Every structure is written in C-alpha cells, then in structure tokens.
Amino acid sequence: MDDNVLLKIDGIVKTYPGVQALKGITTSINKGEVRALVGENGAGKSTLIKCIMGVETPTEGKIEINCDGKWESPKNAIEAKSFGMQANYQNVNIAKNLSVAENYFLGCLPRTKLGTVDWNQMYESSQKIIDKFQLTVDPRATIESLPIALQAMINISKISINEKVRLVIFDEPTALLENEKVVTLFNYIKELKANGVSVIYISHRLEEIMEICDTVTIMKDGAYVETKNVTEVNKDYLISKMVGRDVADIYNIKHQEPGEELLRVEKLCGNSFVDVSFNLRKGEILGFFGLVGSGRSEVMRAIFGVDKVKGGSVYLRGKKVSFKSPKDAMLSGFGFLTEDRRTDGLALSQSVELNVNIYSYDMISKASIINLNKERSRAEDYREKIGIKTPSIKQCVNNLSGGNQQKVVISKLLCRNPEILIFDEPTVGVDVGAKDEIFKIIENLIAQGKSVIIISSYLPEAMGMADRLVVMAEGHVAGILDSEQLKKVNEEDVLRIASAVYAENNPIVEAV
16 A cells, blocks of 8 residues: 555445435545545535544445554544544534633643643633634634634634644635635645645635645545546536536526615614615615625624614615514515524424424414425425425435525525525535526526525625625725626725725725
C-alpha cells in the first residue's frame, strides 16, 4: 500500500429503510490532498462523510485511515477524532449557551495545578485563534449572541485546536460566510495542505472547487461516478456529470412587470438597523444584499413580528400595520423562510406530512379536530408540485437532503397561500439542480402575482434573481439598484456599496 495514501474508502454501502443512500463507493485520498466531493442533494455526500467520521456505520464496506503506518477503522466519532479526523458539518453544531473560548476547549479544558479550570490560559489561547482567523469577537462572548455567520466561522476555527489532525472535512463551509472570511478559510486550507493534512471539501459553489481543490470526486444517486484532477474539468463538465444534463443559466427566469405597491417600509428602526425604507410591488422580486452585520435579516425579522420594532412604519396595501407576532404576519398574508431552516423552519424529528401542514392546521380543522384526509392529500400534493424527493410523506424530515428539507419549508409556507414571501438564504447548502427547482418555484409565484423578497449573501444569486436590489451596510440602506442599474454594475460595484462606512452627513452611498 502506498505510504502516501491517507484514507481508503472501499465498497461503502449504506442502506436505510426504503432507501439505499450509498451504492458501493470506492476511492482513496492522499496525504496533503484537497479533494472536492460534488453531487446533487441526495447524491449521498453527507451520508458518506458521516460514515467516514464514524457517525454512521456502513452496511457494507470498510473505511481506513493511515495513522503513521498503522491502518485504523473508526467505529464511532470519538475514535475518529482520536485518529486525527475532524469534520465541520454543514449545520453549525456548537454549544450556543457557552462562550467562544469554552467551545474551543470543550472536552479539553486547560487545568491549573490545583485541578481547576485555567480560565486565563483558555482566554489567551482562544484570543490567538481569534486573531489568526481575523474574527472580531470577545472569547468570553456566548455563541448565541453572535450572528450565525460568525458562529460558522467559530466552528471552522475550532479545528485548529487539534494539533494532531490528519483529515479535515468541510461540508458547505462558505454557505454563510462573506467574501473576506472565505479568503481566510482558503488560506487555512492551504496551511493544512502544506502541513500534509488531507481535506475533503464539499460545496455547491463550483467556482470554489476550481480555486481551492486538487481533485474532485463526482457522486450521483448514491453512486461513485469518477474522480478527476481539477485542472482537467470546468464547471459545465461537473454540472453535466452531477445532474446528467446540461444546465442553462439558473438565474434566467421569466420576470413579471411589477404591479401596484403591496408593501412599504418607512424609516424602520430596530436593534441593529436604523431608518430603513423600501417598497415592494406585486409580482416583484426584491433582493437584499449586505455583508455580515449589515442588518438585512434583522429587518425582515422585525417586519415579520419576530423582533421588536423601535421606530418607523410598515404599510400593507396602503394600511399601516404592526405585527406583534409571526402569527399576526402569517394571518396577514406573509410567509417567511428563515436563514436557519433546521433551527427555525422544521420539526426535524417529525414527518414530511406534519411539517408541510404545521403552519396551517387551522385551515384543515373543525372544532380543533384535524381532517386527516386533507392533511395527507395536501402533503402529497406539495410533494409532487414542489418536487420533494422522499420515499413517503411519513419519512422523517431529518433524513432528507438539505435541498429537500428546504422544499418542505417552502411547501409549509405555500399551504397558507401568502401574498408576500420572504426567502432568507433560500439556497444555502443546496445543489445546482435543487437551486434551479427553487428558482422555478419563485418564477411560478411571481407569475401568480405574489411578491418575493430574497435575502442572499451570495452576490451572483442576489443580482441574478432580483428586479431591484437593496444593498445594506452597517444597519442602513446604502443604495437601491433598479433593473437598469443592475444590468450596468458588476459584483465589485455592489461590494463597494455594501462595504461603505455609514456617516451621519452622508447616509446614502451613490448606487452607481
């Protein structure tokens, strides 16, 4: 066996009730190699990395890691970590009620000679990691007090605690990161590679794979397709192999001529934003873009009644409204797909059927008794219309791929037939095929005269989908680009607006 090989994956099969998730995957990864793993949602990528990390036990096959010449097969996640294997999963998985420092050293707290926790050492060591990854955060700050993008970066930087790491798996690490932090991550990956550490990198952003990876393994429907050097492929080739067809520009949807004003927001103020004003017309896609901390998601949470409004006004169809709770907003015709679908959008341990209906049981109940036939038929209807890939509507949502989970959330919103839909990061952790399907759903919604707000940290998506784009910076609207301006500007222009420093004497940056 070649001493340069770090990881051997031999004939891995994984079967769940009614589903064969992996169909005999065989490949190997060298020391210091950055291997991309690509495929549509449901291709089996997440299942494979869970098997590698000992979280799941393969039905058949064997996984081995080279530990200084001795081959080991991790039986569980604890063993995998002891063999120098680390995983940064797609969903931010940290102890949110603990501090940054406590999360860094969870399970390996430094001790004084008396056996008590050495807090000074822990904070000093944490600060070094924070400085290395250029994070503006206090090591004493609790995770739950931080924006989700910063939580994601803390989760990534936590890997550097393990000095004996041999293999690191990154599953959609940049989905919530702004451009500057993507550069920081890529520099860290280059450092790992230089130290002989192998990396498995999963991302639906194919341009990242072309930039940072050495090789790429393509999976489809749970099966291995091929492994290629990145220099031998391009994005079009990868897409055609992943989905089995050529994919046109997914942002090329049919837009509508916007109608009358449906929503108007005037000088809205909240905990992290001030004087935000914009309007939304019938049949329009209004994009929101801003760097982490710009307040883009917080504005929508305030409008929807999740967070408190401190000032300003919201008008719906010309009438002033103030939603005290999300229920008020939903009953007034709003639907909100939140940024973190697993925490805020889904009952993960429950079925597809329940999740699809969970927002609207009042519409299929009489005297508090649910019409079970309607519950089942609605779930089956949306399973077909939205294209939820599941063997049964009784399937637990947690067992679905990220893209199919997102479709369940969208179905849940559509059950109430809302007029205004707010999509916060609708394609996070979603492959190119599922993105296309989600954008087609949005195209159908605006064709029905519904209005859509898309919040996205992925600039090509924000610019490509929007009729108009609201750019936020430091809790303020820095500029609003109309359809003609969007045709003239490039990503660098928009980033310049989003990076603007707000000044009292110059509150609005010239858009173009």
